Amino acid sequence: MVSLRTLSVVTVAALSLAACGEPGGGAAPTVTPQFVEPSVAATTAVPPSPAATDKVSAPPSEPAAPSKPPATPSKPEDVRHVFPVKASNVAFHPTHSKYPATDIFADCGEPAVATTSGVVLEVSLRDEYVKGRPDGPLNGGLSVSILGDDGVRYYGSHLSKVQAGIRAGVRVEAGQRLGKVGRTGNANGVCHLHYGISPPCAKVGDWKVRRGVIWPATYLTSWRKGGNKSPVAKVQSWKAAHNCRA
Numbered sequence: 001m002v003s004l005r006t007l008s009v010v011t012v013a014a015l016s017l018a019a020c021g022e023p024g025g026g027a028a029p030t031v032t033p034q035f036v037e038p039s040v041a042a043t044t045a046v047p048p049s050p051a052a053t054d055k056v057s058a059p060p061s062e063p064a065a066p067s068k069p070p071a072t073p074s075k076p077e078d079v080r081h082v083f084p085v086k087a088s089n090v091a092f093h094p095t096h097s098k099y100p101a102t103d104i105f106a107d108c109g110e111p112a113v114a115t116t117s118g119v120v121l122e123v124s125l126r127d128e129y130v131k132g133r134p135d136g137p138l139n140g141g142l143s144v145s146i147l148g149d150d151g152v153r154y155y156g157s158h159l160s161k162v163q164a165g166i167r168a169g170v171r172v173e174a175g176q177r178l179g180k181v182g183r184t185g186n187a188n189g190v191c192h193l194h195y196g197i198s199p200p201c202a203k204v205g206d207w208k209v210r211r212g213v214i215w216p217a218t219y220l221t222s223w224r225k226g227g228n229k230s231p232v233a234k235v236q237s238w239k240a241a242h243n244c245r246a
Contacts, residue, residue, distance in 0.1 A: 112178050124141070156195055
């Protein structure tokens with residue numbers, strides 16, 4: 001059951017999140033976002049930690065070889081999807097201001113996980129957003145985007161922390177921890193995960209596409225209930241109609 005505190009947060013956020021706004025603090029500066037072209041992305045896997053997967057296994061007797069990328073599934077339903085925030089106290093809006101995306105509200109520090117298996121495209125480990133500036137690529141603060149095995153990009157931002165080992169080019173598995181829910185970037189001081197679904201379109205002013213181009217709520221509803229509704233057809237249709245320009 002969603003607590004009164006979360007309902008309060010959701011109500012406040014519904015009234016105040018005009019563009020997903022408050023510079024978060026505490027992030028250690030490292031590198032700026034780096035997009036990895038899907039065709040040349042590395043395939044080194046980041047082994048999920050027990051904390052990230054809730055599964056404990058014995059350590060291997062010798063270093064494991066880098067995993068090979070799986071063949072692209074012939075059907076979207078062959079790709080497993082999971083809800084991107086692993087928490088019991090969570091809610092999300094079916095709509096978003098200005099463009100198609102969703103804000104998933106949960107306590108700061110709750111795990112943000114990979115929607116599906118794939119390769120990390122971009123990671124931002126520095127919160128350089130300045131309140132009052134026009135919308136731009138720094139709005140998300142700390143963020144991670146992955147290219148799923150289904151060819152769809154999944155983007156989560158406003159993180160308070162990015163998980164160690166998550167960097168551009170590494171492979172992750174569905175449900176693997178990517179970071180923690182936070183309020184960095186243009187988050188209006190509210191703990192939440194900004195969540196966007198899109199095709200990877202880095203060569204054409206990509207940040208407007210990356211933040212989201214189709215409505216995620218119907219897919220989130222399915223994944224939260226253990227379903228596997230796929231956004232592939234919708235994403236492909238948007239790309240064909242817009243030529244990667246949001």
